[in-house]
Amino acid sequence: MEKLLLITRALELIENNLTEDIKTVDIAKVLYCSKSSIEKLFKYVTNMSIRDYVIRRRMSRAAKDIVSFSDVSLLELAFKYGYGSNEAFTRAFKKVWHVTPSRFRKNPVNFELFPALNLEPELMEDEKMKSKKKVDISELYDYIKERRNCYLVGVDIKSLTPINEISREAGDIAILTALNRLETASGDEDIVFRIGGDEFVALTNSGDMEYAEKIVNEILSHNGEIFKYGEKDIPLILHVTHYKIEFNTIRYAELFSKMQDQLDSIK
Numbered sequence: 001m002e003k004l005l006l007i008t009r010a011l012e013l014i015e016n017n018l019t020e021d022i023k024t025v026d027i028a029k030v031l032y033c034s035k036s037s038i039e040k041l042f043k044y045v046t047n048m049s050i051r052d053y054v055i056r057r058r059m060s061r062a063a064k065d066i067v068s069f070s071d072v073s074l075l076e077l078a079f080k081y082g083y084g085s086n087e088a089f090t091r092a093f094k095k096v097w098h099v100t101p102s103r104f105r106k107n108p109v110n111f112e113l114f115p116a117l118n119l120e121p122e123l124m125e126d127e128k129m130k131s132k133k134k135v136d137i138s139e140l141y142d143y144i145k146e147r148r149n150c151y152l153v154g155v156d157i158k159s160l161t162p163i164n165e166i167s168r169e170a171g172d173i174a175i176l177t178a179l180n181r182l183e184t185a186s187g188d189e190d191i192v193f194r195i196g197g198d199e200f201v202a203l204t205n206s207g208d209m210e211y212a213e214k215i216v217n218e219i220l221s222h223n224g225e226i227f228k229y230g231e232k233d234i235p236l237i238l239h240v241t242h243y244k245i246e247f248n249t250i251r252y253a254e255l256f257s258k259m260q261d262q263l264d265s266i267k
Contacts, residue, residue, distance in 0.1 A: 151212035
């Protein structure tokens with residue numbers, strides 16, 4: 001429990017100081033532990049270094065700012081997140097999102113690529129700590145209810161863990177590739193959103209099963225196609241399903257789990 005509280009406090013410090021020049025040594029000082037101790041614990045829990053986590057969280061927050069504050073220049077945002085030039089900011093942003101900030105502003109994605117980790121005591125099991133990612137789909141609930149007779153198409157990456165073991169950056173590319181396949185297969189009136197780490201759903205605007213099956217088959221036709229990570233060619237395979245949700249009996253609190261259950265049923 002002591003270690004869980006330590007890593008939880010570290011995550012809080014990082015989240016509250018994303019626009020500050022926070023270093024591992026500063027975190028260790030606040031937590032009254034050694035730099036090596038917090039580094040080892042952080043690596044064990046998150047499978048990445050504190051530095052890599054900070055960069056991903058900063059660029060995830062910066063992506064939100066790029067979209068939300070269209071009147072703020074990219075240079076101002078670069079300064080906000082501790083970068084002294086557009087070039088340095090662009091390098092960091094592109095490493096996470098694989099596009100430049102200017103291209104992202106023109107064509108943003110509708111999810112947070114790297115949500116803040118949130119650890120809770122009940123997630124401990126046999127002294128192994130796990131991360132829990134919270135996903136808020138409350139803004140979509142009413143819209144989904146309006147399309148109660150329409151199909152949903154869900155996708156999930158098959159075997160993401162081995163890709164993450166190659167590199168977290170490779171895992172990020174896999175997630176973006178999965179999103180792109182779903183968005184490309186979906187129609188202009190369909191709404192694509194994220195429900196989990198590597199799980200996406202398209203809310204279609206059609207109650208026609210053939211329409212949903214067409215999306216599913218289009219995505220499946222690309223299974224096994226590769227994406228590039230450095231000199232590596234990595235094949236990407238997606239689980240895909242289509243379904244409807246009975247809204248007469250489902251509550252908002254159950255919606256998210258119902259969508260994940262549909263994906264779990266085809267794995």
